[in-house]
Amino acid sequence: MSDLYGVIGNPIGQSKSPIIHRAFAEQTGQDIEYRAFEGKLENFAADVDALRARGLRGLNVTAPFKLDAFRYANRLQEGARLAGAVNCLTFDGDDILGANFDGVGLVRDIQVNLGFPIKGRRILILGAGGATRGALAPLLEQQPDELVVANRTFAKAMKLVEEFSGCGELAATDYPLLGRERGAGYDIVLNATSSTLFGEAPQIGPNVFAKGCLAYDLSYGKGLCPFLRLARESGGAHLADGVGMLVEQAAEAFELWRGQRPQTRAIIDKITTPLI
Ligand code: NDP
Numbered sequence: 001m002s003d004l005y006g007v008i009g010n011p012i013g014q015s016k017s018p019i020i021h022r023a024f025a026e027q028t029g030q031d032i033e034y035r036a037f038e039g040k041l042e043n044f045a046a047d048v049d050a051l052r053a054r055g056l057r058g059l060n061v062t063a064p065f066k067l068d069a070f071r072y073a074n075r076l077q078e079g080a081r082l083a084g085a086v087n088c089l090t091f092d093g094d095d096i097l098g099a100n101f102d103g104v105g106l107v108r109d110i111q112v113n114l115g116f117p118i119k120g121r122r123i124l125i126l127g128a129g130g131a132t133r134g135a136l137a138p139l140l141e142q143q144p145d146e147l148v149v150a151n152r153t154f155a156k157a158m159k160l161v162e163e164f165s166g167c168g169e170l171a172a173t174d175y176p177l178l179g180r181e182r183g184a185g186y187d188i189v190l191n192a193t194s195s196t197l198f199g200e201a202p203q204i205g206p207n208v209f210a211k212g213c214l215a216y217d218l219s220y221g222k223g224l225c226p227f228l229r230l231a232r233e234s235g236g237a238h239l240a241d242g243v244g245m246l247v248e249q250a251a252e253a254f255e256l257w258r259g260q261r262p263q264t265r266a267i268i269d270k271i272t273t274p275l276i
């Protein structure tokens with residue numbers, strides 16, 4: 001019988017994780033079965049207990065269960081502890097290891113796939129939710145010249161800056177101030193808000209985009225969303241969405257589970273939505 005893995009979320013129909021992990025398994029010759037599970041909103045622990053009883057070996061975790069998964073784990077990797085959220089669970093008897101690969105997936109996509117070094121660059125991250133929490137420590141590890149967190153609710157950005165101050169230097173700002181203070185713009189602008197899911201863009205001006213910068217929207221499959229359109233209109237920005245981040249975090253999970261690092265380029269190309 002094949003080893004069983006899966007992804008849990010609610011809703012889950014849109015998830016690309018089964019396509020990605022099945023492609024990894026085929027590429028590396030690993031015998032796994034990978035399925036999508038819709039978790040009940042108030043019942044995460046019971047749902048996962050039942051899946052483990054069926055022999056589940058590992059689980060990717062997507063919205064809205066990353067905090068539930070953090071509580072469910074009885075052992076945490078450092079990235080998950082810092083993020084306060086878990087997007088990958090590994091089961092071995094009573095041992096339940098929680099990891100969070102969102103941030104390392106993002107950093108790998110930016111540097112390796114898109115060819116933008118982070119060291120010495122000015123980085124702006126919009127949003128102060130779960131995705132930003134996962135991204136801050138891995139971004140700081142690359143030693144940017146500047147890392148600024150901006151959020152619609154300024155107090156949340158401030159709180160994150162306080163919490164992550166031990167990982168490196170970072171600052172908080174709000175959107176009105178952002179427009180006024182940065183003449184030259186940022187080298188990498190990350191939209192880690194959920195604005196794209198609502199067909200909106202954060203309230204930022206075109207001056208945040210430095211010439212030749214990378215404008216990166218963490219959501220994926222939405223084509224030229226309002227944030228990326230704004231970046232394009234600023235002139236000279238390179239545009240990317242979060243499909244590479246999704247595939248790279250999946251590759252991290254696959255490697256943890258199966259001990260083999262899959263190639264990611266072909267599957268990124270296969271599931272990319274053109275930014276037009
Ligand atoms: P959360 O719900 O945790 O946080 C949402 C954030 O977006 C908050 O900071 C909120 O601000 C802000 N926000 C929401 N709407 C707007 C708006 N209209 N204008 C400005 N700010 C807004 O979401 P996550 O952090 O979990 O996810 C953020 C994005 O990252 C999503 O698009 C998600 O799909 C994507 N993501 C992609 C991954 C990938 O692998 N590519 C992995 C994980 C996430 P406020 O605090 O003021 O409410």
